[in-house]
Amino acid sequence: MIDTIAFDIGETLTRDDRYWASWADWLGVPRHTLAALVGAVTAQGRDNADALRLLRPDIDLAHEYAAREAAGVGEQLGEQDLYDDVRPALSALRGLGVRVVVAGNQTVKAAQLLRALDLPADVVATSGEWGVAKPSPDFFARLIEVAQAAPQRILYVGDHPVNDIFPAGRAGLRTAHLRRGPWGHLWADDPEVTDAADWSIRSLTELTALVGE
Incomplete structure (x- = not known):
């Protein structure tokens, strides 16, 4: 029972498609590029945030989250x-x-x-x-x-x-x-x-x- x-x-x-699309726009890369990288890290069993690190190895995710929120393009549902x-x-x-x-x-x-x-x-x-x-x-x-x-x-x-x-x-x-x-x-x-x-x-x-x- x-x-x-x-x-x-x-x-x-x-x-999650709108979420990843907004990140692609924020980082200035084609949406299909980030989508492909999300798929790649998924297949490797890695954290999906690694897709962002592949685009910018030195990315400070906490800083970027805060910057997106301040710019009015942060988390949405x-x-x-x-x-x-x-x-x-x-x-x-x-x-x-x-x-x-x-x-x-x-x-x-x-x-x-x-x-x-x-x-x-x-x-x-x-x-x-x-x-x-x-x-x-x-x-x-x-x-x-x-x-x-x-x-x-x-x-x-x-x-x-x-x-x-x-x-x-x-x-x-x-x-x-x-x-x-x-x-x-x-x-x-x-x-x-x-x-x-x-x-x-x-x-x-x-x-x-x-x-x-």
Whole structure:
């Protein structure tokens, strides 16, 4: 029985294309160049911020984040950044009595922007607010606390094996790997991922059927 379903954010609920496009514009490079570099570091299992370091090896990311915010082109999240299945799926799950938690590796500002979207969720939280990020066990301990359910009655949904599926499973949660975004597609058929995940899905709307299993 699943009482709570918790969701990763980037490339699970929200699209990252506008985010990377804005960085390309800020750094003055073609958008397809940065997109290709994000794909390259993804395939190498590296942090996606390394794509920015490949363009500017001496980049001070904290300084650039602050400069972008000051220029009014910093972090943004709007309705257009949500995948089409997000609102229908989350609404349907809450209609079934499932507690819906949104929790991922994002900034404090991202949490504020997500709450402003008034998603059909009981809890919206980010690593920036908690002071701990995936794949740390402490992140999932905090998630279990806000989920208000035993670990085996929580399903964590995400696209990234290393940040989502593997650590959530080690924390005792059920897991659903989402074939979405570069990480989700790249590792969707990897035997280690398919063995670790309780379910593999292509759309969040598939989750309503899992609740009844």
